Amino acid sequence: MAGAAVRLTTLAEELLGAPFPVRVRAWDGSEAGPPAGGPVLVVRHRRALRRLLWRPGELGLARAWVAGELDVDGDLYTLLGRLAGTLWDREPDAPAVHPLRDPGTRAAARELLRLGGPLPPPPPPPEESRRRSGPLHTRRRDRAAVSHHYDVGNAFYELVLGPSMVYSCAYWDAPDGTLEDAQRDKLDLVCRKLALRPDDRLLDVGCGWGSMALHAARAYGARVTGVTLSREQAAYARKRIAEEGLTDRVEIRVQDYRDVRDGPYEAISSVGMAEHVGEVRFGEYARQLHSLLAPGGRLLNHQIARRPEPDESGYRLDDFIDRYVFPDGELLPLGRTVAGLEDAGFEVRDVEAIREHYARTLRAWVANLESSWAAAVRATTPGRARVWRLYMAACALAFERNRIGVNQILAVRPLPTGPSGLPPRTRTWTADGSA
Incomplete structure (x- = not known):
């Protein structure tokens, strides 16, 4: 039976409609994806998959990261840059549809859900801001x-x-x-x-x-x-x-x-x-x-x-x-x-x-x-x-x-008669305010 990493990358590619850009290491120790040498996305716990399907995209990824269920082995900037190019930088052609409701991705999403284990989506990590209510910026x-x-x-x-x-x-x-x-x-x-x-x-x-x-x-x-x-x-x-x-x-x-x-x-x-x-x-x-x-x-x-x-x-x-x-x-x-x-x-x-x-x-x-x-x-x-x-x-x-x-x-705040009160200056920004 294929390791979890192979199943993960295969299902991710079906959902994204594109090759998964980084190598993946799953909780069972298996790896799949681009050749070794670059950064590796480490899925430490299958619970991360539930988070991703509960809140697809950035928030689900962030919750799994904050909870320690996702990690990186290698350069974080390179990994984020590759993921951004696949997950976030593409222009949306239509309103987002949840993978479980989209006929084109429903089967892959269900398989990913099964791979994520029987637990329901866990609560957000405690570092998340509590629910806010009322008008903004009171x-x-x-x-x-x-x-x-x-x-x-x-x-x-x-x-x-x-x-x-x-x-x-x-x-x-x-x-x-x-x-x-x-x-x-x-x-x-x-x-x-x-x-x-x-x-x-x-x-x-x-x-x-x-x-x-x-x-x-x-x-x-x-x-x-x-x-x-x-x-x-x-x-x-x-x-x-x-x-x-x-x-x-x-x-x-x-x-x-x-x-x-x-x-x-x-x-x-x-x-x-x-x-x-x-x-x-x-x-x-x-x-x-x-x-x-x-x-x-x-x-x-x-x-x-x-x-x-x-x-x-x-x-x-x-x-x-x-x-x-x-x-x-x-x-x-x-x-x-x-x-x-x-x-x-x-x-x-x-x-x-x-x-x-x-x-x-x-x-x-x-x-x-x-x-x-x-x-x-x-x-x-x-x-x-x-x-x-x-x-x-x-x-x-x-x-x-x-x-x-x-x-x-x-x-x-200009003077009442019109002048700014500032001397003409260049970008030298000298200590006395003069050019």
Whole structure:
């Protein structure tokens, strides 16, 4: 009788209508597929097949991966790239039909179901976000979403992010620079674009673990207010600030950006936060930040962007990221973000696309996680560590393949008489704000 791997690949090819792109090793030790030498998809437990048939596609695969029922032997990026080319990158010709209901795939799906064993589909791994209800992006729902993503243990994030504790795209100014160099250069680039001067009031929206606030206060003499919805982040940031003796210059609040009322500020940095705002609230977000700036005040909005869809009504964040990583997160096309800022009264002065920088950043984070795997599992859970490994590796490929991008948008609240308040400049972004 053929081993499980042969039966798996044969049935998968019938379902996909194409050769299965990677070698498979099944729970009985058998292997099948392309010649040995490349990455191997390891099916550790037949229960994974039930998950895949219960939720065909990305979510079923992700649940099996998070549960440890699927694994990879070899390079994860290569395996994901090959699977993406077969499973996700093809253009859909018609609405998806469940394999058990499609006459062309019903027989293969039933055989796969039998191969998966008698158990019903198991519950999702506990790392999956709990069911959400009510309107999107209310204060309560946003707090829960942020907590799911960020309150998984500061020790875990220290292992992944490294000493900088910056969880956004680095800026690789030097080809041989380290992650720490690149994150320091990103923070400094933001400060220079904002033309920060001593004693300027800076509002850091979504301040994370305090790295931007610390850099702006330490290197530029700014007076910084940082806001976050994560209590774990806030506690960590306050400890760092106290250790550096900067409590007189930096205040960290657990506060929704919508509740900030103590403007005006000379500058606002929003780095990797607007993805949590949602399209329905983006206009409110832009108007709130505009209202908090003094005339001539500057905003640096650093935000991941998706590509425009032909049918925008059908767009949604993919199931894996929405369930496991960023609940309720939404990506907007760059044009829509710029339009939203302009509608709020901003003048957009500069847009810099840096997606290749994010791909490299993500690969560095994955390398950190993999090199500290045992400690990362102890710091959180095996499932959570597997979520982050899959998520970051898949996102690195998405940036490399131009599926998504990331942009720094510099905008200003113009002076009443019309001038922007910014000097003409080139991309040198000198410390004093001049060209």
